[in-house]
Amino acid sequence: PRTYAIGMDSRIGKKFLQASVGFGGLLLPKGYPKFGLTICEALGLPEVAHYWEQVVLMNDWQKKRFAMRMINSMFNTVSGKKIAILGFAFKKDTGDTRETASIYVSKYLLEDRAKLQIYDPQVSSTQILQDFDEYNALPEGVEAEQLITIVDSAYKAVEGTRALCILTEWDEFRSLDYQKVYDSMAKPAFVFDGRNIADVEKLEKIGFEVFAIGKPSKASVSMDDFSY
Secondary structure (H helix, E strand, O other): OHHHHHHOOOOOOHHHHOOOOOOOOOHHHHHHHHHHHHHHHHOOOHHHHHHHHHHHHHHHHHHHHHHHHHHHHOOOOOOOOEEEEEOOOOOOOOOOOOOOHHHHHHHHHHHOOOEEEEEOOOOOHHHHHHHHHHOOOOOOOOOHHHHEEEOOOHHHHHOOOOEEEEOOOOHHHHOOOHHHHHHHOOOOOEEEEOOOOOOHHHHHHHOOEEEEOOOOOOOHHHOOOOOO
């Protein structure tokens, strides 16, 4: 009932209720839960207020969980490893990056000194760098150019990387030539699908190790076999 009701709001819709690395945007992560919390407290409904608090906490946890799974599956470290970040907007068909899951996942990867190659078809390099500064997503004493490269195509983003990470559900990421992508990457090559858009079986046949939210795969069977 709750998800049906939320989906009836055309600004959200059923697409926001699909399995993913986490929701973003100006209102959903902070606005609606805070509004719900305020109303519930005013009405003397502490249990419901606590529910809305957990919505925010679970969304934050999902982003960290996704990043930690990446690190764990890549032999427990991503230090010095190149990772392609495909998508930086909080959802497709927009250049809006407010509270995007991409900045939080990137932050956790950078804490382990991963080297990120970022591509988004609508978000400018200026905006991306501004977000890393605004969200304090860079390790202390590290300049953006030391660990971050922003490119103008998905194929450039994946060149020489050990893994690609889909963080925005842009349509072009569904139709990439993944054989070409695989051939340009270091091996073993990993795909981490945070938006549930990858054809897992197809990618596994090419040779990728695939970890996809909301879809079973050979690799994801052991995704929960680790502690934080």
